Amino acid sequence: MRLPSLITLQMLEASARHGSFARAAEELSVTESAVYRQIVALEQRYGVCFFQRAKKRISLTSEGARYVNEIREQLQQIERATKELAARAGGKEVVELAVVPTFAAQWLIPRLSSFARQYPRLLVNITARADPFHLHDSRFDAAIYFGHAVWPGTTGSCLFSEGPSIPVCSPSFPKHEQVLTRQDVTKLPLIHLASRPDAWPNWLGGDNEDLRLAASQGSRFDLFTMVVSAAVSGLGAALLPKILIHSELERGLLVPLLRDTQDDIVQEGSYFISHRTDQMTKSKIDPFLSWLVEESESGMQLT
Structure with a gap:
């Protein structure tokens, strides 16, 4: 039995992963029609339908999903081995x-x-x-x-x-030197990491519902790096793990809001x-x- 070419299998795997012939073509730097023709030819050769087509979207059939899962690992191994070969050739x-x-x-x-x-x-x-x-x-x-x-x-x-997280802000942040208590912190614009919405409320409010509500206000960012950038830029105060902002603290880009940080929260x-x-x-x-x-x-x- 004549086996499919490597490029045909790559087209099939990419189409399955993206759910689109067009996006697979873009990834492989070929035309969409080339991808479509190769997959249709593969289906005709083996008498198997790999995809269900609905307008511009495609989805794998059960037989298509099984085959793609079986060849995906092999394609990844070939890619990995080829990269290793090229790297070793360069020492x-x-x-x-x-x-x-x-x-x-x-x-x-x-x-x-x-x-x-x-x-x-x-x-x-x-x-x-x-x-x-x-x-x-x-x-x-x-x-x-x-x-x-x-x-x-x-x-x-x-x-x-x-490890522990501490409240920090830019040294140029207005009034940060006047922050003495946790209640003072709630009066500042607070920056939140979207995936940790309870970090500020837990640190500031505890069981106090009024403080928890106040601590839940402020801007939210999807990525930790966005939160760091926002704090460095002076948008507000952020609650960040010390181990991940060592460089910013060392360079003076961020400073602790409070002198006493013995009650820092520890992420589990x-x-x-x-x-x-x-x-x-x-x-x-x-x-x-x-x-x-x-x-x-x-x-x-x-x-």
Whole structure:
């Protein structure tokens, strides 16, 4: 039996992932008609209908879903092996990381120059992934994520707890030096992280419903980096984990609102890493894990 070409399988997988021939074509830098023709030819060759068509949207049939799931992992392995081949040809190896955006921007990337100096033959590619996924069904060597435990079915470890959060603002923020109590804080414009709507109410209000209501007011931003940027820009006060704003505090871009921060809230979560254990990955993951543990320990000491 003559097997489908690699490009045909890529077209099929991309169409299934996007639910669109047009978007698959855009990803693969071909025309939409080329994608459509190849998939129709594949259906005719094997007598199988891969997609149900409804106007401009397409969805996989049960048989199509089964086949795509079976070939997706193989395509990812081919892609991964090819990238590894190209890297080794240049004397390098590549570590493919999926990282929660906050950790990547605020903690990992600012430290990567240290890793590059220690391991010049290893390159680190970072992709932002906020939601859990099946590591072994992906193209990634490892994933760093926020949660309460190592992902089921994976090999991994806890890097560190997120630790305490403190109220901060820009040093140019009007009247920040006059803030002496938590009640004073409620009079300021407050900046909220959308995924943690109760952070300010819990820190300021406790069981006091009036204070909780006052603390729930203010602007909301989807990303942690947006909250940091808003606070640095002087839009208001933000409640942020100290371990993730070490650089901003050190450079004076942010300052604590209160002198006494002994009652900081502690988030019930930690940063974890899960990684592959196959022999091909071990030679590059082991050095990265060792470096990451060292940086985690020194990062905790700094904060």
